[in-house]
Amino acid sequence: MSHLEDSTDDIERDNTQLETLQFFQTQPHSCSYLDDKTAATVFLNPQQSIDRALYSQLSEYGFRRSGTHIYKPLCENCNACIPMRIPAADFMPNRQQRKTWRRNQDLTVAVVDSIDTDEHYALYENYINLRHIDGDMYPPSREQFTSFLTSEWQCTRYYEFRQQGRLIATSVADHMDNGISAVYTYYDPAESRRSLGAYAILFLVEQAKRYHLHGVYLGYWIKECQKMNYKSAYRPLEIQRGNRWLLVK
Secondary structure, three states: OOEEOOOHHHHHOOHHHOOOOEEEEEOOOOOOOOOOEOEEEEEEOOOOOHHHHHHHHOOOOEEEEEEEEEEOOOOOOOOOOOOEEEEEHHHOOOOHHHHHHHOOOOOOOEEEOOOOOOHHHHHHHHHHHHHHHOOOOOOOHHHHHHHHHHHOOEEEEEEEEOOEEEEEEEEEEEOOOOEEEEEEEEOOOOHHHHHHHHHHHHHHHHHHHHHHOOOEEEEEEEEEEEHHHHHOOOOEEEEEEOOOEEEEE
């Protein structure tokens, strides 16, 4: 790993509080999304003290979190990973999204303090084994489940979606100062008719409106990656280019 200086130039110009932050960059490795590409990631020094305010500021520059690590793709000769968010106040669901919303109105939703339970892990394990055997989370483990989805910054909420008491989906979402970050959603693949992943995003948009937050951060979008096509279905949306957020209708 090497100390990264030039990647923080824009951040330093815009916010003096971020000037002292130290970032590191991984060595190039195979890209998880594009077969013919190599990838590299810049991440915040793990020893850095992090709170909700700092996390919120970095999200404005396209950073995400995985567990307690804050990161952003920084690949040589490739800028395919585009940060994306849904501006909640302007969002207009399309016909399919309205149908998905109506189809899931029989579900009960609750916020819980922890997902460190056998019930939650069983749902997550089944989801990974059936939907993501080619992904970075396979094979799943209890330790990986906990380290990936929890954080210590007092901003993470766990939304349980239940159908007649049975847990069928969970959305892990970070409530930041400027919006809600959709960290991860896992659900019962047998309930495919419900489109639970899409419903979780629609639910978070409603939560953003409720708390008067700007929008819902969906992470990175890659045009050439079929797995990410679903993100472009939410309109209008905002994408980040050169540390500026641009509206796409």
